[in-house]
Amino acid sequence: MVKKLEKLSYTRVGRIIINGLWRDNPIFCMVLGICSSLAITNRVENAIAMGLGVTFATVFTSGIISAIRNFIPGRVRMITYMVIASTLVICVDQFLKAFFPVISEAMGPYVGLIITNCIVMGRAEAFAIKNPVGYSLLDGLSCGMGYSYALIVMSIIRETLAFGTILRIRVMPEIWTNWVVMAMAPGAFILLASYLWIMRTLAHIEPEKK
Amino acid sequence: MKEKISMLVFVIFLGTISAGLLVGINSYTTPKVLKNKELKIKSSILAVLSIEYSKNEISETFAQNIEIIKKDNAVFYRSKNNEIVFEFSGSGLWGPISGVIALNPDLKTIKGIKITHQEETPGLGGRISEKEFLDGFKDKNIFQKSLAIVKGKASKDYEVDGITGATMTCKAFEDIINKNIKKFTELAK
Numbered sequence: 001m002v003k004k005l006e007k008l009s010y011t012r013v014g015r016i017i018i019n020g021l022w023r024d025n026p027i028f029c030m031v032l033g034i035c036s037s038l039a040i041t042n043r044v045e046n047a048i049a050m051g052l053g054v055t056f057a058t059v060f061t062s063g064i065i066s067a068i069r070n071f072i073p074g075r076v077r078m079i080t081y082m083v084i085a086s087t088l089v090i091c092v093d094q095f096l097k098a099f100f101p102v103i104s105e106a107m108g109p110y111v112g113l114i115i116t117n118c119i120v121m122g123r124a125e126a127f128a129i130k131n132p133v134g135y136s137l138l139d140g141l142s143c144g145m146g147y148s149y150a151l152i153v154m155s156i157i158r159e160t161l162a163f164g165t166i167l168r169i170r171v172m173p174e175i176w177t178n179w180v181v182m183a184m185a186p187g188a189f190i191l192l193a194s195y196l197w198i199m200r201t202l203a204h205i206e207p208e209k210k
Numbered sequence: 211m212k213e214k215i216s217m218l219v220f221v222i223f224l225g226t227i228s229a230g231l232l233v234g235i236n237s238y239t240t241p242k243v244l245k246n247k248e249l250k251i252k253s254s255i256l257a258v259l260s261i262e263y264s265k266n267e268i269s270e271t272f273a274q275n276i277e278i279i280k281k282d283n284a285v286f287y288r289s290k291n292n293e294i295v296f297e298f299s300g301s302g303l304w305g306p307i308s309g310v311i312a313l314n315p316d317l318k319t320i321k322g323i324k325i326t327h328q329e330e331t332p333g334l335g336g337r338i339s340e341k342e343f344l345d346g347f348k349d350k351n352i353f354q355k356s357l358a359i360v361k362g363k364a365s366k367d368y369e370v371d372g373i374t375g376a377t378m379t380c381k382a383f384e385d386i387i388n389k390n391i392k393k394f395t396e397l398a399k
Contacts, residue, residue: 075217
């Protein structure tokens with residue numbers, strides 16, 4: 001009996017992790033958080049900062065929502081997600097400003113982008129509102145990680161082509177001509193589209209037939 | 211009816227808790243944040259004048275090297291070499307941009323610019339606070355003709371290389387610098 005339960009929980013945990021990282025990946029399957037992935041993937045360091053911020057916000061918002069899910073009236077649930085996510089992010093931002101001004105400065109421009117990231121709300125609505133706290137935390141973490149690695153992959157390609165560097169370290173030979181277009185919006189759109197196409201083909205995601 | 215009341219209670223409860231949290235953390239951190247801000251401005255002024263300082267003695271180094279001048283509600287800073295520094299601020303594309311600008315003792319050319327706050331798109335407009343961009347302002351003469359941030363390579367002594375993909379931010383930054391320089395020259399008369 002115990003063994004059976006263990007096995008069941010293992011598959012559940014395993015499923016949540018695989019869903020976040022691969023089968024339901026926020027970027028290429030759910031196509032959430034596209035705005036930020038277009039805007040900030042031109043440097044690897046931006047992608048890492050944004051990935052960490054969103055992962056943090058998703059984990060804790062999902063956790064809190066899940067903990068109070070039985071009290072949230074259905075009609076105001078969206079507002080509740082928004083209030084909790086923004087309160088949390090602003091509190092952390094304020095705390096960083098007071099005690100770690102250097103980190104806060106680096107994170108400054110991302111705060112708004114993190115609060116309004118669709119993944120935070122998307123996971124609260126799709127998962128945390130109907131699942132227990134532990135699973136919700138895990139779901140937030142795996143979706144955050146799925147988002148982060150997609151951003152990092154895209155930013156590595158963009159930074160290499162656009163600036164010839166990765167994390168500001170030169171990787172391309174000196175004769176390399178920077179593809180400036182990759183640092184700008186058109187490059188982001190082309191790359192995101194190609195990335196979605198490749199990943200969706202690899203993950204066998206078919207468009208829904210109507 | 212019961213449902214509506216419980217919804218109302220929940221919303222009030224949620225609002226009170228989150229507002230209380232924000233007010234609490236704000237009043238707790240405000241003095242520290244203000245102090246950090248002051249140190250940030252002082253350290254930026256020292257940095258823009260290339261005066262060396264250690265992290266723990268910013269205020270001391272500042273007091274030794276910089277003289278604060280007040281005139282008509284405006285504040286300037288003067289170094290021992292007669293370089294003048296003043297703070298500037300204005301609106302960028304997405305949010306306020308502020309920083310400090312230092313002038314060489316001849317008061318005609320820029321010694322350096324440092325940005326203390328900006329909220330531009332990371333990687334695009336956000337690059338205005340990078341050294342490579344701000345170094346372009348060094349020794350530019352901006353008092354005869356107003357500063358222009360141009361696409362491609364700057365050729366004249368009032369032009370500065372722009373950032374590719376951040377035309378709007380560059381335009382906003384150019385306006386901020388020009389407005390503040392104008393305000394300064396009027397005050398300095």
